[in-house]
């Protein structure tokens with residue numbers, strides 16, 4: 709990996725309704741690094757993540773990916789990105805396995821990935837063939853997180869990924885993050901809890917933390 713910042717944000721500004729959430733926001737993230745976005749409720753963490761994903765326009769500022777403005781290479785950037793929002797992004801009528809198979813038509817998928825094996829590692833081995841809507845919130849979250857392992861995306865953008873997870877689930881996600889960073893991946897996430905088992909964590913506070 710060279711030293712060039714993979715993700716660079718410059719002078720970013722976000723206004724929602726009549727509120728200025730942040731302005732002049734700058735940060736850089738390199739391969740193998742995680743940015744933990746902190747701040748009080750309503751400080752703009754989700755808004756920042758949605759701007760990074762192109763789901764919300766910024767008022768001002770620039771986002772660069774691998775040295776070039778995202779605006780000039782949006783399709784390539786989106787192929788490199790996996791987003792997990794407040795909802796796990798799965799279809800309740802489909803089984804966990806069907807949900808993952810559906811992704812093959814939407815994203816660039818790791819050719820060697822075995823969806824059934826990944827879901828089993830996520831603790832869902834006994835639930836592969838039931839509609840996802842019949843599973844608990846934590847189990848549905850585990851399906852959404854397993855999506856990250858299937859997608860071939862260097863940049864993970866995760867909004868509260870530990871939501872609904874039990875203690876073992878939190879450790880599992882921290883392991884996924886660590887493995888992702890160790891292979892040169894990057895992550896930007898929000899969470900109100902600290903990351904115990906992940907190295908290379910940088911923090912960004914949107915309020916005085």
Ligand SMILES: Nc1ncnc2c1ncn2[C@@H]1O[C@H](COP(=O)(O)OP(=O)(O)OP(=O)(O)O)[C@@H](O)[C@H]1O
Nearest residue numbers: 724725727729747748749750751752753754755756
């Ligand atoms: N669609 C919208 N229109 C107007 N204002 C909005 C909209 N969505 C969010 N906001 C406002 O933007 C502010 C920041 O919201 P955001 O969801 O980014 O905060 P957050 O830091 O992620 O909060 P939390 O920790 O509670 O999840 C809030 O005050 C919210 O009311």
